[in-house]
Amino acid sequence: MEYFIHTYCHIKENTISVNGEPFFASAALTVPEFLKEAYQKLAISYPKFHKMDKMSKLALISSEITLKGVENGENVALVFSNCAASLDTDINYQESISLPDNYYPSPAVFVYTLPNICVGEVSIRHGLNTENAFFVSAGFDADKINAYTEYLLQSGKAEKVLVGWLEVLENNYECFMYLVDTKGSIPYSKQQIITIYNR
Amino acid sequence: MLKAYIHSYNLITPLGLSVSENWQAVISGKSGIQQQHIPNVLPDPFFAAIIDEQKSGTDFPSEIITKLEKMLYLALLPVVKADPVQGRSLLILSSTKGNIELLEQHRVQEAHLSVLANKIAHFFGIKDALVVSNACVSGVMAVGTAKRLIQMEEIDSAYVIAGDVLTAFVVSGFQSFQALSDGVCRPYDRDRNGINIGEGAAACFISAEKENAVFEILGDANINDANHISGPSRTGEGLHRSIESAIAEAQIDRREIDFVSLHGTATLYNDEMEAIAMNRSQLQDIPCNSMKAYYGHTLGASGLIELILSMESAKKGTLIPSKGFENTGTTQEINVIRKAEEKQIDLILKTASGFGGSNSALILKKCTI
Amino acid sequence: MSDLKEELKSKIISVLNLEDVTTADIADADPLFGDGLGLDSIDALELIVLLDKDYGIKLTDPKQGKAIFESINTMAEYITANRTK
The missing domain is CATH 3.40.47.10 (Thiolase/Chalcone synthase)
Incomplete structure (x- = not known):
C-alpha cells in the first residue's frame, strides 16, 4: 500500500499555515487570545473548547484542519508527542496547591495535567475509537514516530494516522500535524516529514 | 514482522x-x-x-x-x-x-x-x-x-x-x-x-532475541473510548475493542487465555466498566485480579508492576488473589480470584484504562524451554 | 436571594468557562446538568470547590451534589441555609 501526506499544518508565532500556505494570522498578545481567535476562524460551535487547556486547544484546532473531510468513525490513529508533556498546566495546578491559606485544588485543571488528555479530546470531537498514544521526547523524534506510524498502517491496526507534535510551555508554543492517508499528493516518507517539519 | x-x-x-x-x-x-x-x-x-x-x-x-x-x-x-x-x-x-x-x-x-x-x-x-x-x-x-x-x-x-x-x-x-x-x-x-x-x-x-526469553508478546492494542476525558465509558467501548484487537493479532482462541490481570482501581465506574468490557469480550469466566489493594494505584508504574507479577504468577503456576474482594459489586459477573490457587498459566491478558479515555491490552505467552 | 442567584450565575459562567453563555441565558429553575447547560461530572466537582472556596461549605459526598446542583434555585437555597462565609 502506498501512503501520502494528505494534509499538514503548522501553528506557531501567531500564524497557522496549511500545506505550506498561510491560513490564519493574528496580532493577539497572548497565547489564549490567539487560540480563541483561531477557534473563531474555524467557525465551529464546540463550547467544550473553552474549558480546555492550551495544549488541548492547539490539538483541537490543528486536528479540525487536518481531519477535514475525514468521517467520524473512520479508523484514524492518533500519535501525538511533545517535549514539555503537560508542564504548562502542571505549573498552573501546582500554584493552586502551593498556598496553605488558599488551598483549593481544581479538578478541572488537574484533569489536564496529563499530556494524553488532548488525544482524548480529539478522539471525542471526531468519534475516534482508535489506536492512540502520547510520547515525550527532547525534540520531534521523526525516526520513532515514523516507525510507530508505519507499524500501525502495516499491521492493519489503523487505516490512517494523524501525527501531532504539540509543544506548549508558558508563552511558547508550536504545533506540527499531518495526516497519513492512502490519498494525497505528497508521497509519505520519513525524509519528507523531516523536510516539511523544518519549513 | x-x-x-x-x-x-x-x-x-x-x-x-x-x-x-x-x-x-x-x-x-x-x-x-x-x-x-x-x-x-x-x-x-x-x-x-x-x-x-x-x-x-x-x-x-x-x-x-x-x-x-x-x-x-x-x-x-x-x-x-x-x-x-x-x-x-x-x-x-x-x-x-x-x-x-x-x-x-x-x-x-x-x-x-x-x-x-x-x-x-x-x-x-x-x-x-x-x-x-x-x-x-x-x-x-x-x-x-x-x-x-x-x-x-x-x-x-x-x-x-x-x-x-x-x-x-x-x-x-x-x-x-x-x-x-x-x-x-x-x-x-x-x-x-x-x-x-x-x-x-x-x-x-x-x-527480538528468543534465546533465554521468558515470555513472548503476542499482541497489543491501545484504543480510545472517545467518550469523556475523565469518566470511563459506560459501555467499556475502548477496553473491549483493545482486547479484541490484541486477541486478533495474537491469533489465539480467547478460551485459551489462562488469566487476566485487570486494572481494578476500585472506583465505582472503572470497575463497572471493566466488568462490562470483559463480558462483551466473553472473558467473564477466566480468572482475573486487580493488584491495587496490595500496591495502591502506582499510576505510570502500575501496568508494568502488574505485568511482572502476572509473569511470576505464570512461572510459579499460582493465581494471585484479588485482595479486598468479598462480594460482587459490578452489575455483570466476572471471575475475580478469591484465593491463591495452583493453575497452569501459559497465556496472560493484561489490561489497563485511564484518564483521557485511554485503554490498553497486551497478550503474553510463556516461552517453553 | 435574587442577588445571590445573579452572583451564582456569573460565577458559574466564569469558573466553568461557559464562553458563549450570559447570565440572562440561565433561568433560575433551568436544569444545570444534562440537557440544560450541558455541564458534566468535572463541572460538578468544580462546583463543589466553588461552594468550599466562596461559601465555606464542604461537600464530602459527591452524591449530595446532585440535588444541590439541580438548578440555580436549589443551589441558592442550599448556600443560604449552610454558608459559613
Missing part, C-alpha cells in the same frame, strides 16, 4: 526491592497500603502505599538524586546486569508525572520527563530514550511500544522502566476528584469507594 520477547525484569515497591520479595509479600496477603498523615501532601490523613527511602541501604551515584531516580536506578540495575546494553537499544520510560515535585521549587527545566529519561539512559550507557506518558495505561503501552519498534526493526531491544512517586500534586488532584478511598481499596467489591495512591518502579528488558 519480527517478534518481541521479554527477558529479565525487576520490581521496587513498598512490598520489596526485588521480584522475590514482592512475590513473597503478595502471596502471603500483605498490603503496602497504610494510613498516612503527611500535612504537606494532604491536610487530612489518607491511605496510601509509600516506599521507605531508608530501606535500600544503597549508596547512590551522585547524579541519581530524587526518590524517583533512585527507584528507577534500583529497578534497572539488575536488569542491565542480566541483559547488558548492546546494539540499537532504547530506554523507554513510562511515567505520568516524573519528577513533578521539582515544580515546588520552580525547577521547570529539570521537571521535564525527557530530562529524567535521558539521565537514566545516559547513566546506564543506553544511547537513546523515549517517554510514554499516557496516563494510567502508560506501563502497558510502554511494553507495547517496545514490541512495535522491535517489530519494525527500528530498535533491537528496549529497557522499559516505569515509575511514579507519591506527591502533594497527585494526591490533592485525586482528592479533588473525590476519588480517594477512606480505607484500603476494594477492587470489584460491593463496598468499594475509591482508590489509594501508591508509588513504585519496575524495569524489564525486551528484545
